Amino acid sequence: MSATRRQVLGWAALGGAALVPGVAACGPGSPGSSSTGASGPPPSPSATGQATDAQSLAALALWTAYQGEQAGSYGIGGVLVDNATGRVLQTMPNRVFRTLPSPGEGAERASAATSSSGPPAPPPTFVQDPTAHGERQLASWYLANRARLGLPPAEDLTVVTSLDPCLMCTGAILTAGFRAGIVALDDFSGVNYTGKGTFADLPEPLRARALDSFGYYRVDGVRDFQGSKAVAYSDTPVEQGTYQQCSDVYSQSADRVRAARGTAAKPPSQLTNPATDPESVNVRRAFEVVYPAAFEVSVPDGRRPTKAVYDALVGLVASTPGSTNAVGFLDPFGNLIVAATDQPSVSPLNTAFALCARAYAQTRYALTERTITAPVAAATLTNPGYGTFVFLRAPDPYTPEGIFDYGAYGSTLAAPASPFIPSAFQYYELPPGVSERDLQDVVPALPPLYSQHLAMLPQRVVERS
Numbered sequence: 001m002s003a004t005r006r007q008v009l010g011w012a013a014l015g016g017a018a019l020v021p022g023v024a025a026c027g028p029g030s031p032g033s034s035s036t037g038a039s040g041p042p043p044s045p046s047a048t049g050q051a052t053d054a055q056s057l058a059a060l061a062l063w064t065a066y067q068g069e070q071a072g073s074y075g076i077g078g079v080l081v082d083n084a085t086g087r088v089l090q091t092m093p094n095r096v097f098r099t100l101p102s103p104g105e106g107a108e109r110a111s112a113a114t115s116s117s118g119p120p121a122p123p124p125t126f127v128q129d130p131t132a133h134g135e136r137q138l139a140s141w142y143l144a145n146r147a148r149l150g151l152p153p154a155e156d157l158t159v160v161t162s163l164d165p166c167l168m169c170t171g172a173i174l175t176a177g178f179r180a181g182i183v184a185l186d187d188f189s190g191v192n193y194t195g196k197g198t199f200a201d202l203p204e205p206l207r208a209r210a211l212d213s214f215g216y217y218r219v220d221g222v223r224d225f226q227g228s229k230a231v232a233y234s235d236t237p238v239e240q241g242t243y244q245q246c247s248d249v250y251s252q253s254a255d256r257v258r259a260a261r262g263t264a265a266k267p268p269s270q271l272t273n274p275a276t277d278p279e280s281v282n283v284r285r286a287f288e289v290v291y292p293a294a295f296e297v298s299v300p301d302g303r304r305p306t307k308a309v310y311d312a313l314v315g316l317v318a319s320t321p322g323s324t325n326a327v328g329f330l331d332p333f334g335n336l337i338v339a340a341t342d343q344p345s346v347s348p349l350n351t352a353f354a355l356c357a358r359a360y361a362q363t364r365y366a367l368t369e370r371t372i373t374a375p376v377a378a379a380t381l382t383n384p385g386y387g388t389f390v391f392l393r394a395p396d397p398y399t400p401e402g403i404f405d406y407g408a409y410g411s412t413l414a415a416p417a418s419p420f421i422p423s424a425f426q427y428y429e430l431p432p433g434v435s436e437r438d439l440q441d442v443v444p445a446l447p448p449l450y451s452q453h454l455a456m457l458p459q460r461v462v463e464r465s
Contacts, residue, residue, distance in 0.1 A: 042066050042245050051079075051086040053236040054217045057160040058183045060091065062242055064134065065162040065249050068093030072125035074257055075249035078134035078161045080142065082152055083179065083232045089151065090141055095132035096411075097125040097257055100369055125260050128365045130412040131354050135159050135169035139176040143347045154178050158232035162246040164190030164216075167450060168411050171404025173213070174206060175348050180214045181231040183238055184246040189410070189449035192216065197226040201445045203398050219243045261414055265383040268332035274380035275335050282373045283380050286366065287337050290359045297336040303422040305390045306463045309336055310428050313392040316341055327352040329360050330388040331381070338363070353389065353405045357412040360384065385417040385424060394427035394458060396434055397442040406442070410450045423459035436460055 045059040057079055064077025074094040081088050138159055142151060151157075154177030164186040165173060173180050187193045191201060191210065199210040215231035217238045218224055225234060274280040275295050287294035293316075299306045313326040316339055320326075323341035331337045338359050343350035361384075367377035389412075395405035409425055417424035430436065439458040443451055450456050 042242075042249070048091075049088050051081050051088060051233065054160075054181065054233040054238050055236065055242065057081060057181065057233065058162070058217065058238040058242045058246065060088065061160050061162040061183060062246050062249065064091045064093045065246060068095065068134070069249050069253040071095070071097075072099045072257075072260075073097040073253070074133075075251075075253035076134055076161065076163045078138050078159050080138045080178075081158050081160060081232050083156050083158055083230075084152070086232070089157070090138055092134040092137040092141070094134050095137070096127060096130055097260065098128040098365065100124045100126050101371070125257070126264060126365055126368055127261060127361050129358050130361050130414070131168065131358055131408050133166065133169050133172075133411070135161055135165050135180075136172040136349065139169075139172040139178070140347060140349050142176055142178075143349065155230075160232065163250050164192050166411065167191060167407025167446060168404055169407070170202070170210065171400050171402075171407055172349055174209050174400035175404060178213070179228065179231045181234070182214065182216045183219075183243055184250070185216075186250070187448070188453075189447050191447065193447040201447055202403065203442055203445075206398070206400065206403055209400075258414070261383070265385070265415070266378070267418070268382065268386055271332065271382060272379055273333040273335070274331070274337075274376075275333065277376075277380060279376050280380050283367060283376055286363050286373075290363055291338045291340070293339070294337055295335050299330065299334040299336075302330045302332045302334040303388050303419065303424070304463060305330060305388065305426060305428075305461050309390055310392070310461070312336055313339060313390070313428070317392065323352070324393075325352045326392045327356040328390045329356055329384065330390060332386045337387075348401055349404065351395070351401055351405050351408070353391065353395065354408050356389065357384065357408060361412070383413075383415070385413045385415055388422075388424050388426055390461065391425075391427035393429045393431055394434070394439055394460075396431035397439065398434070402431070406446070406450065406456070410454055410456065413454055416454055420455065420457070422462075423457040425456060426459050426461050428461050430460075 042062045045056060045063055048060060051057045061077045061079045064079065065075045068077055069075030073096050076094040078092050079088055080090040145151065158179040158181045159173055160181040163184050164182050165180060166189045170191040185192060185195055191199060199207045202210055212228055215227035215229065215234050219238050219240055221240050222243060274283045275298060284295055293312065297308050297312050299308065309328055313328055316326045317323050320341040322345045326339055326341045328336050328339035338356060340352050340355035340359055342352040364377060364381050367373045396402035397406055443456045
């Protein structure tokens, strides 16, 4: 395969380049250097715009996953395909992490790159958007473009993913209405973590919808086809080597990514309060851009929201036409640092939680990325698990959008909250027809990331008056 063709594929995967006529690529990139795994980089698929069987789709998903891994994020990739024609509409790699500028840019970095002492250390990575999983991005892209591009109905499309979807991506797929074709399994956060294909981790009616929509391709010598035959090319197998590489490229990235996430998590005892630190004016201004009322509300204990937070969330909904819910993030010092409402008229995946978590992560990333603001960001901001997400109304776990929020919360925290009690997941009001017990009973059945590692604990705010 020529270098030019390899570059074109790299651009599609790295930029999420649309393969539908009339949609331009997001920008050029490169497929990256050789993989860190012993097997080297996966081969470029022979076709990037047209699939002929499950293997060709799996190969494209694998290559897309490799782009995510090479960019410093999780090695997971997704492909959106038209079931009837095999036309590939879009590809998306995982983009949770992005590379930060290395210290010593310019001449110093160039000198290090040519030093005889060996190659320079890879540049650091940092969370840029905890919701930027490939499947979620594909669902968001489809919902934003289906009318303008005249795309087929969602039920006639399949998201082929290199790894079993997490809870957030499962919610996104079910919300959009796609079929899902899966290559490799994930026994930690995958929706089919047991490998039985029963989806007992999902509450009804979501379980029935997953049974009707999700299919796991046959892998010769490994497993038979499992699940819904409605997925694209359900009667064709995936090669064992491709299946193994899909698992390997994720494994190669996971430990590195989790370690990078951990190094950014200073405990509150090592931070200064951005609301009172005179050096933190740039932090305050940055958050005021995304939430004009940032830092106007502060509570004595960041894990004990008060009526002042409730009033702020109610007021935000009242001032935002079409919104029905709001979520705020209290930092460890009790500052309401960012809040967001849902945007159902824009996309059902624009939930209040997803937009709030994304706003915090992207603002923190932008501050960390700039040399001038990186020190104060490191001194005042930390991982979300040290703060508290406060919902005006708890997500309904019996709906696709609600289970999407459960999963998005898990993807945002990634590590257990500290302290564990009071919870980092709190709410003022219940969704109609759902009890506090219902919310808590959903958690034990969820995949291990959510039920065991994070031990998610939806908790109603104690001080509501």
